[in-house]
Amino acid sequence: MHAMVRLLALGALVAFVMAAGCTGEPGTGTVTPTPTPIEMNVTVTETETANETVNETETMPETTVGVVNETSNETINETETEEIEPSGESVTFDLSALNNEFNTDEISVPAGAPVIINFDNQDEGVDHNFAAYKTDAAVEVIFRGDVITGPAEVSYTFTAPEEPGTYFFRCDVHPTQMTGDFIVT
Numbered sequence: 001m002h003a004m005v006r007l008l009a010l011g012a013l014v015a016f017v018m019a020a021g022c023t024g025e026p027g028t029g030t031v032t033p034t035p036t037p038i039e040m041n042v043t044v045t046e047t048e049t050a051n052e053t054v055n056e057t058e059t060m061p062e063t064t065v066g067v068v069n070e071t072s073n074e075t076i077n078e079t080e081t082e083e084i085e086p087s088g089e090s091v092t093f094d095l096s097a098l099n100n101e102f103n104t105d106e107i108s109v110p111a112g113a114p115v116i117i118n119f120d121n122q123d124e125g126v127d128h129n130f131a132a133y134k135t136d137a138a139v140e141v142i143f144r145g146d147v148i149t150g151p152a153e154v155s156y157t158f159t160a161p162e163e164p165g166t167y168f169f170r171c172d173v174h175p176t177q178m179t180g181d182f183i184v185t
Contacts, residue, residue, distance in 0.1 A: 090114035091160075095130060097150070097171065097178065098122040105180035107169060109160045115143075116157050121150035127173045130156055132182045136168045138175065142182070147173060160184050 091113050096103045100123065109115050121128045129147040134140035143158035161167065164184050171178035 090116055092116040092118065094118045094120070096120040096122055097126075097128040100126070100174050100177050102171070102178050102180060106183060107180065108183040108185060111160060111164050111184050112162045113160045114157065115160050116155055117145070118153070118155050119145065119148070120153045121148050123150040126150050128171045128178070129173065130169060131172050132158075132167055132169045134161075134167055136179070138168065138170065138172075142167060144172065 091109045093107055093109070093115065095107070095117050097120070107117075117130050119128075119130050127147045127149050129145045131138075131144040132142040134142060142161060143156065145156040146154065148154050161184050167182040167184060169180050169182040
C-alpha cells in the first residue's frame with residue numbers, strides 16, 4: 001500500500017513539474033525553470049474485497065525530479081523540500097563574549113528543543129563564535145555558528161540533541177579559553 005502511495009505521489013509530482021515547471025518558446029531549446037513552492041499531501045482510497053475502505057495520507061519527503069525538455073534534451077533538477085518543524089517550544093538564550101570570555105559556562109536546554117542563541121560579541125576587532133559538540137574533544141559537531149568580528153550580534157538557531165546529557169560548547173577561535181557545558185535535560 002505504501003509503495004503504491006509513493007508511486008502515485010511521484011507520478012503526480014512528475015506530471016505537475018512537466019506541466020507547470022518550465023516556460024519558454026517551443027522548438028527554441030530555451031528552458032526557463034519557474035520555481036514554484038509545492039506542498040503535496042496524497043490521499044489514496046482503496047476498496048478491498050470485503051468492502052472495507054482504507055484511507056491513508058502520506059506527506060512527501062524531499063524529492064528531486066529530473067525533467068527533460070523534448071526540444072533541447074536539457075535536464076533540469078528541481079527539488080521539493082518538506083518543512084520539518086522541531087517538536088516542543090523553542091528556548092532562547094542570551095550569550096555574550098567580552099575579554100575573551102563567555103558570560104556563562106553553562107547552558108541548559110530541553111532534549112530535542114529548537115534553540116536560539118542570541119550571541120553578542122562585545123570584543124572590538126576580535127573574532128568569536130558559539131559551537132556545540134558531543135564532547136570536549138570537539139570532533140562530533142552538534143552545531144557550529146559562523147565566526148563574527150566584534151562588536152557584532154548574531155542569532156544562531158539549531159535543534160538540541162534528543163539524548164539528554166552533558167555536552168560541550170566553546171568559541172572555535174579560542175577553544176581553550178572560552179568553553180562551557182551544554183546540558184540537555
